[in-house]
Structure formats: structure tokens, C-alpha cells
Amino acid sequence: MITANRSDIGRVRSINEDRSWVGQLDNGITLAIVADGMGGHQAGDVASQLAVEAFRETLSESASKEGLTVDEGKMLIRQAILRANDAVYDIASRNEQYHNMGTTIVATLHVNREVIIGHIGDSRAYRITQNRIEQLTEDHTLVNELVKSGQVTAEEAAHHPRRNVITRAVGTDAEVEVDVQTLTLAEGDILLLCSDGLSNMVSDEVMLLMVSNPDSDLDTKAERLIQLALHAGGDDNITVVLLQDEAAN
Incomplete structure (x- = not known):
């Protein structure tokens, strides 16, 4: 698996509250995560860092076995994201300055060309082929709920004043639901993980x-x-991870 991992503070924010990580285990498993933190007084920075560290540590230990199956991978990625939720929620509940901090997560575990995706929030995963882009994750946002219920159109949602309101995040509650899915990458497919600093711009x-x-x-x-997101205004932190099977190159 070949990968690229980039992040930028953008043109408006004073700190970068996005965190990302890509790693390959000895058994050939590739792991990737993007987290977009939120919360005042740099709490978002703390939340995203805690989440990425918990995810990395959990899967670096548990996913390193030989012959990992897709079903095992689905269980492990869910456990890793729940571990991240525990880590963020614990710090937030014990420190007043971190009260209500949280983070989005979109993460992948690659077993050959089988990809397991886990996510919470509005950071996204896309599959890109030579002539098609497909959004794989569903935003956990108020505006997406309004679109699904027919109260606003997709065009109206793009400019809605509450488009940044998250309905599900890591670390804001003791319990959280993780969306997990699997797909098989075809030759030449590229997987894009990103924070909303890219997808909104x-x-x-x-x-x-x-x-x-x-x-x-x-x-x-x-x-x-x-650079495209920066040129469009760079209103938020921007994080991009790209992943592609080496055999396709």
C-alpha cells in the first residue's frame, strides 16, 4: 500500500486541531486515521491527539496477528474507536478546561484489497476511480439529518448556517455508536480520507x-x-490521507 498524509492549519485558525496517522504493521496490515478536534481553549487539539494515539496503540497491538480476517478487523476497528472515545471522555470529564471537547474520526484498516472503514462525525472517506468519486461515509451532522428528512435540499445544506453542528462525536458522551463498513478496492482505486476543511471547500x-x-x-x-482548499479560502484546518494498492502503480 502506498500512502500520502498531509495537514495544514489553513488561513483562519490559530492552531491545527486536525490529527492524522498512517502506519503499516509487520503483517502487511495498513492503518489510517483522520481526526478533527473541537472544543474551546485548544481542547480540540487535545481531543484529536488523544483519539489518534488511542487508535494507533490499540490496533498496533491487536491487529498485528498473522491471518487477520475481515470480521476480526471489523471488530478491532470498532474497539479501537471506542477506546479513543473512552480516552477523550475520561480527560474531558475530569478537567474543566476540556469540558465537552470531542473529535470526529474516520479510520481504515486494509487487509490486502479489503478495506474496513469506521467513522464518527463528518470527516469523510471517498473512493476515487479514473472517472468516478463516491462518498463512502455519511456525515453525522444536523444538516445531513435535515436533508435526509427532506427539510432542506443538498444545495441549501451547503450554505446552511448550522452546517457545522455535529450530531455524533468521539469523547462527548460515555457511549457512542461507530459506523463500520467494508468494501473491496478494485485495481487503481484510491481511497481518500479527509477532514471537512477539504470537503467543505x-x-x-x-x-x-x-x-x-x-x-x-x-x-x-x-x-x-x-492547496485547492487554501485557495478556496482555507477557512478550517485541512487534512488529507490518500491510500492506493502498490500493485496498481
């Missing part, structure tokens, strides 16, 4: 054009996505 069509460009390597594609 760059359209799906532009992301598809940039990532499907056969003349650029993954690092260049990731950097260009960051």
Missing part, C-alpha cells in the same frame, strides 16, 4: 479531477488538494 468534481490525474504521484495529489 473543494467540490467532489474537483477532487475527482485532481486525484484521478495519472501524471501525479500520491504525495503530489495530496499536496494539490491542500
Whole structure:
């Protein structure tokens, strides 16, 4: 698996509350996570860092066995995200300055071309082919609930004054539900994980054009996505992770 991992503070925020990590275990399993923290007084920075550390430590230990199955991987990624929730919630409940801090998570575990995706919040996973982009995760946001119920259109949602309200996050409650899914990557597919600093600033069509460009390597594609979000305003922190099977190159 070849990967690229980029993050930028953006043009408005004073600190970067996004965190990301990509790693490969000795058994060939590739792990990736993007977390977008939230909370005042730099609490979002603390939340996302805690979540990524808990996820990394949990899966670096539990997913390192030989012959890991997809069903085992689904169980482990859910456990890792729940462990992250425990870590953030524990600190938030014991420290007044971190009260109500939380973070989104979108994470993947790759077993050959089988990909397990776990997520909470509005950080996203996309699958990109040469001529198609597919959003794989569903945003846990108030505006998405309004779209699903028919109260607003997708076009209205893009400019809704409450479009940043999260309905489910890591660390804000003692218990949280993790969405987990699996898919098989076809040859040439690229997986994109990102915070909303990218998806709110760059359209799906532009992301598809940039990532499907056969003349650029993954690092260049990731950097260009960051630059596109900055050029569009850079209103938020921007984090991009790209993953592709080495056999496709």
C-alpha cells in the first residue's frame, strides 16, 4: 500500500486541531486515521491527539496477528474507536478546561484489497476511480439529518448556517455508536480520507479531477488538494490521507 498524509492549519485558525496517522504493521496490515478536534481553549487539539494515539496503540497491538480476517478487523476497528472515545471522555470529564471537547474520526484498516472503514462525525472517506468519486461515509451532522428528512435540499445544506453542528462525536458522551463498513478496492482505486476543511471547500468534481490525474504521484495529489482548499479560502484546518494498492502503480 502506498500512502500520502498531509495537514495544514489553513488561513483562519490559530492552531491545527486536525490529527492524522498512517502506519503499516509487520503483517502487511495498513492503518489510517483522520481526526478533527473541537472544543474551546485548544481542547480540540487535545481531543484529536488523544483519539489518534488511542487508535494507533490499540490496533498496533491487536491487529498485528498473522491471518487477520475481515470480521476480526471489523471488530478491532470498532474497539479501537471506542477506546479513543473512552480516552477523550475520561480527560474531558475530569478537567474543566476540556469540558465537552470531542473529535470526529474516520479510520481504515486494509487487509490486502479489503478495506474496513469506521467513522464518527463528518470527516469523510471517498473512493476515487479514473472517472468516478463516491462518498463512502455519511456525515453525522444536523444538516445531513435535515436533508435526509427532506427539510432542506443538498444545495441549501451547503450554505446552511448550522452546517457545522455535529450530531455524533468521539469523547462527548460515555457511549457512542461507530459506523463500520467494508468494501473491496478494485485495481487503481484510491481511497481518500479527509477532514471537512477539504470537503467543505473543494467540490467532489474537483477532487475527482485532481486525484484521478495519472501524471501525479500520491504525495503530489495530496499536496494539490491542500492547496485547492487554501485557495478556496482555507477557512478550517485541512487534512488529507490518500491510500492506493502498490500493485496498481
